[in-house]
Structure formats: C-alpha cells, structure tokens
Amino acid sequence: MSKDLDPIAEARRQWEAHGWESAAPGMTAVTTLVRVHQILIERIERALAPFGLTFARFEILRLLGFSRRGRLPMGKIGERLQVHPASVTSAVKRLERDGLLRRTQDEVDGRIVLAELSDAGRRLLEPATAAVNAVFEDLGLSGNEVDDLISLLDRVRHANGDGTLP
Amino acid sequence: MSKDLDPIAEARRQWEAHGWESAAPGMTAVTTLVRVHQILIERIERALAPFGLTFARFEILRLLGFSRRGRLPMGKIGERLQVHPASVTSAVKRLERDGLLRRTQDEVDGRIVLAELSDAGRRLLEPATAAVNAVFEDLGLSGNEVDDLISLLDRVRHANGDGTLP
DNA sequence: GCCTGATATTTTGATGTCCAAAGACCTGGA
DNA sequence: TCCAGGTCTTTGGACATCAAAATATCAGGC
Numbered sequence: 019m020s021k022d023l024d025p026i027a028e029a030r031r032q033w034e035a036h037g038w039e040s041a042a043p044g045m046t047a048v049t050t051l052v053r054v055h056q057i058l059i060e061r062i063e064r065a066l067a068p069f070g071l072t073f074a075r076f077e078i079l080r081l082l083g084f085s086r087r088g089r090l091p092m093g094k095i096g097e098r099l100q101v102h103p104a105s106v107t108s109a110v111k112r113l114e115r116d117g118l119l120r121r122t123q124d125e126v127d128g129r130i131v132l133a134e135l136s137d138a139g140r141r142l143l144e145p146a147t148a149a150v151n152a153v154f155e156d157l158g159l160s161g162n163e164v165d166d167l168i169s170l171l172d173r174v175r176h177a178n179g180d181g182t183l184p
Numbered sequence: 185m186s187k188d189l190d191p192i193a194e195a196r197r198q199w200e201a202h203g204w205e206s207a208a209p210g211m212t213a214v215t216t217l218v219r220v221h222q223i224l225i226e227r228i229e230r231a232l233a234p235f236g237l238t239f240a241r242f243e244i245l246r247l248l249g250f251s252r253r254g255r256l257p258m259g260k261i262g263e264r265l266q267v268h269p270a271s272v273t274s275a276v277k278r279l280e281r282d283g284l285l286r287r288t289q290d291e292v293d294g295r296i297v298l299a300e301l302s303d304a305g306r307r308l309l310e311p312a313t314a315a316v317n318a319v320f321e322d323l324g325l326s327g328n329e330v331d332d333l334i335s336l337l338d339r340v341r342h343a344n345g346d347g348t349l350p
Numbered sequence: 351g352c353c354t355g356a357t358a359t360t361t362t363g364a365t366g367t368c369c370a371a372a373g374a375c376c377t378g379g380a
Numbered sequence: 381t382c383c384a385g386g387t388c389t390t391t392g393g394a395c396a397t398c399a400a401a402a403t404a405t406c407a408g409g410c
Binding site (some may be wrong): 072074102108127 | 366367368369374375376
C-alpha cells in the first residue's frame with residue numbers, strides 16, 4: 019500500500035488550504051516541471067553513462083560534431099547551449115582530460131580558444147547520440163501531445179523574453 | 185537585427201538534417217523544458233535572494249511551516265521534496281547556520297534528526313512565500329494553458345513511474 | 351541478553367551551475 | 381605609437397545534486 023500520497027498533489031492541497039488559490043496552479047506547474055526535468059535528466063544521464071559522458075558534455079560534443087571543421091570558440095558554445103561561459107570552461111576541461119577534444123588558439127584573435135573534436139570524440143558521438151535519441155523517442159506521450167507540450171513550454175519561454183529578441 | 189536564430193530551433197533543424205526525425209520532437213521538447221526550467225528557477229531564485237534564501241532552502245522552510253509542530257525528520261523532508269538525502273543535509277546545515285532552524289534528536293529513535301523551524305525562520309516564511317507566489321501567479325500562460333501544461337507534464341511523470349506506485 | 355540485518359544520517363568526492371573579478375588580448379582614437 | 385575601453389576566457393567561491401561509503405542506532409531471532 020502506498021501510505022503516502024503524491025508529494026505534488028499534497029503540496030497543491032497545502033497551497034489551497036492556506037488561501038493561495040491564485041498561486042496554486044502555477045506552483046503545481048512549476049513543481050511538476052521541476053520533477054519531470056529531474057526524471058528526464060536522470061534518464062539521459064543513465065543512457066550516457068556507458069560512454070563516460072554526462073548530458074552537459076554530450077551537448078558540447080554534439081554541437082562540435084555539427085560544425086564544419088569540428089571546432090568552435092568557447093564563447094560560441096556557451097551561446098548556442100545557453101549556459102554560462104564558466105560552465106563551458108569546466109566541461110571542456112574534462113572533455114580534454116578524457117581526450118575527446120583539444121583546445122587550440124584562434125590564429126587571428128589571440129583571445130579566442132577553440133574546442134576541437136578529436137578522433138576519439140568523433141567516434142563516441144554516433145553511439146552516444148543513438149542512446150540519447152532512444153530517450154527522446156519515448157517520453158510517454160503521443161506525437162500530438164509532444165507537439166502540444168512544446169507549444170506550451172515555448173509560450174512560457176517567450177513570455178520570459180527568450181528566443182525572440184527585438 | 186538578431187543575427188542568431190533561436191538555439192532550440194537551430195538544434196531541431198540539425199536533428200532533422202541528420203535523419204533523426206523520429207527523435208527530433210522529443211529532443212525539442214526536452215531541450216525546451218530544460219530551458220524553461222532554467223528560466224523559472226532563475227526567476228524564483230531572484231525573488232528569494234532578498235531574503236537570503238535559495239529555492240532549495242525555501243522549500244524546506246515551507247515544508248516545515250506546514251507541519252504541526254514546525255519540525256520533521258531529515259528523511260521525511262527528502263521524501264516529500266523528492267531530493268537526495270545528502271541534499272537535505274547540506275541545505276539544512278546552511279539553514280541552521282543562518283539561524284532559520286535548529287536540529288534536534290528524536291527522543292525515541294536516536295537515529296532520527298529533526299529539523300525544527302526557529303522564530304526567525306517562521307518570520308521569514310510569510311514574505312518569502314509571497315515573493316515566490318508572485319512568480320507562480322505569472323507564468324505567461326492563461327489558466328487553461330497552465331492546466332494543460334500540468335496534465336501533459338503529469339503524463340510524462342507518471343509514464344516514468346512517478347507518483348503512482350503499485 | 352546478544353548478534354545480525356535493516357534503517358537514518360552524514361561524509362566524501364565528482365559534476366554542474368552561476369556570479370564576480372581577474373587576466374589576456376584586441377581595437378580605435380588622440 | 382600608445383593608451384583606454386571592450387571582448388573572451390579562466391579562476392575562485394558558493395550552491396546544489398548524486399552515488400557510495402562510513403556511522404550510528406534500532407529491532408527481531410536465538
């Protein structure tokens with residue numbers, strides 16, 4: 019027997035019981051989103067573990083794999099992945115340690131550091147991508163539902179000034 | 185002019201260009217969810233910063249505030265908030281450092297550590313909750329959309345064995 | 351009344367995120 | 381030419397999360 023109710027349903031009940039009805043739906047949405055985020059990241063990390071990769075590092079390798087010469091400036095990476103420059107530095111450091119990429123200097127602009135895919139990194143990319151795609155292909159929703167979810171999330175995203183700047 | 189396109193739209197294009205059409209919608213949904221998560225957490229953290237609280241710490245105080253005597257065992261806290269026991273230990277340590285709660289031993293079971301709200305913690309709770317609720321009340325969606333979002337997220341959550349265990 | 355296994359918590363170590371500040375390097379104007 | 385301001389990256393610090401190992405305590409069976 020499940021003696022404990024769903025923690026999120028319980029939280030919503032508490033919110034309503036304390037008179038915060040106007041915030042209860044938003045609280046529930048945010049709390050559920052945080053939980054789903056946790057679940058999905060966990061699934062992805064588990065899929066990548068056999069390759070010695072984390073999601074953050076996979077994203078960098080994947081991005082480099084898309085680029086012409088397999089290399090991009092640090093700043094560009096942070097921009098595309100929408101993470102802080104310091105996060106890029108630390109992830110790239112570990113990828114370099116594992117021999118999946120190397121860092122080189124830009125020849126014209128000495129400030130710029132380029133992260134460049136190594137052969138080992140490139141080899142890892144295909145099977146790792148397949149593993150992650152297996153997760154993406156089965157979120158537990160129908161095709162239409164996935165589209166609806168994307169639409170709703172996009173509305174929240176754009177309502178907060180993301181994606182489309184004037 | 186916005187020289188760069190939306191990074192998520194760009195990622196989707198790459199996925200489709202590489203023949204991963206079946207995974208592209210899921211990739212887009214997950215990437216968008218991760219981004220929205222980032223945006224919402226950022227908004228909440230900013231709302232809580234004036235109180236010297238992070239979201240993780242606020243959740244613990246809020247949970248204690250709901251309990252009868254303002255105290256709960258460490259394990260129970262992790263269970264309700266669905267976070268790792270080690271996370272509870274570290275957050276509670278900082279809350280105690282800031283005088284917002286104190287740790288006591290359970291009188292019957294010596295293994296159990298109780299976190300108990302202090303007066304300062306209780307005082308902080310009301311305005312901090314109001315600040316967070318202001319974020320919850322304005323996600324940029326209509327009431328119906330919020331409900332739809334909750335439904336879809338719940339389907340993902342339950343499809344991954346969360347909430348309703350046999 | 352004691353072991354032994356189960357339970358509760360903390361510690362440790364690795365990762366990741368962000369911010370603020372420091373360090374390099376570039377560029378344009380005096 | 382040279383310097384001042386701007387750009388790119390890294391560093392150091394604070395937090396948070398997870399996994400696994402270490403501790404401490406309880407509880408049931410012989």
